[in-house]
Amino acid sequence: MKWTRAVHHLTELAEKCGELPGSFFRFQVVELWVFGELLDVPKDLEIIEVALVTDLPVDEVPWRTEPLGAEHWANSTRLSRNPFDALWRSKDAPVWNHRIERPALIWSAADGINEEVLVAVSDGTAELVRPPAPTPEELKKRVEDELEVSLKGLRRANQEYTDRRWGAGKLTPHSDALWRTTTGYLDLLDVLN
Structure with a gap:
């Protein structure tokens, strides 16, 4: 465009x-x-x-x-x-x-x-x-903080998926949420490693 x-x-x-x-x-x-x-x-x-x-x-x-x-x-x-x-x-x-x-x-x-x-x-x-770029230490801390939040979210999304896996209703919203949360967690993990 x-x-x-x-x-x-x-x-x-x-x-x-x-x-x-x-x-x-x-x-x-x-x-x-x-x-x-x-x-x-x-x-x-x-x-x-x-x-x-x-x-x-x-x-x-x-x-x-x-x-x-x-x-x-x-x-x-x-x-x-x-x-x-x-x-x-x-x-x-x-x-x-x-x-x-x-x-x-x-x-x-x-x-x-x-x-x-x-x-x-x-x-x-x-x-x-644009604001100035963060220092390497600030960026590392930011990613670590996000990883902590992401892990909690991953556990929650996994539990919600598990709870609804065999229940009535569509599973897609829960599987999509689990996929997005997993993608975010792995992205942050890759940055730290």
Whole structure:
């Protein structure tokens, strides 16, 4: 997709974040961050990488998982119909990690759309509005903290899958949750090793 189209999709998502009613979902998205290639110089892109920060506790949003209701939220904002790779985060932990490198805050529930950052992204000068990179020690600590949360999430997802394995109803939501949690855990483990 063209750079201008990617910026358009990002702007549209930021606007949708601000328009959704507060009581419509089980959680609220409180921040929208962009990272990856859209923070580079203008060029054609395959995907727009964003981090969606929720008001949920950190234990409810382990790395690479989706909170309950995320699919509904994604459909309501057209996130699922546009070329986004969205990673869900908790407000109770830093948004950045080994994959979400030096993200830029596009929208927050407190302040709305950050026009300065949006203009910098559009102009290809986002480097000027990005936070500094963490030190190697800070990054290691961040990944260790995420791994701890991820292991708890993996145990919980495994138990939920086991409890429903032979019960009535669809197993797919539980197997998908287990798969996402496992993927996140293994990703973090690989980074530390």
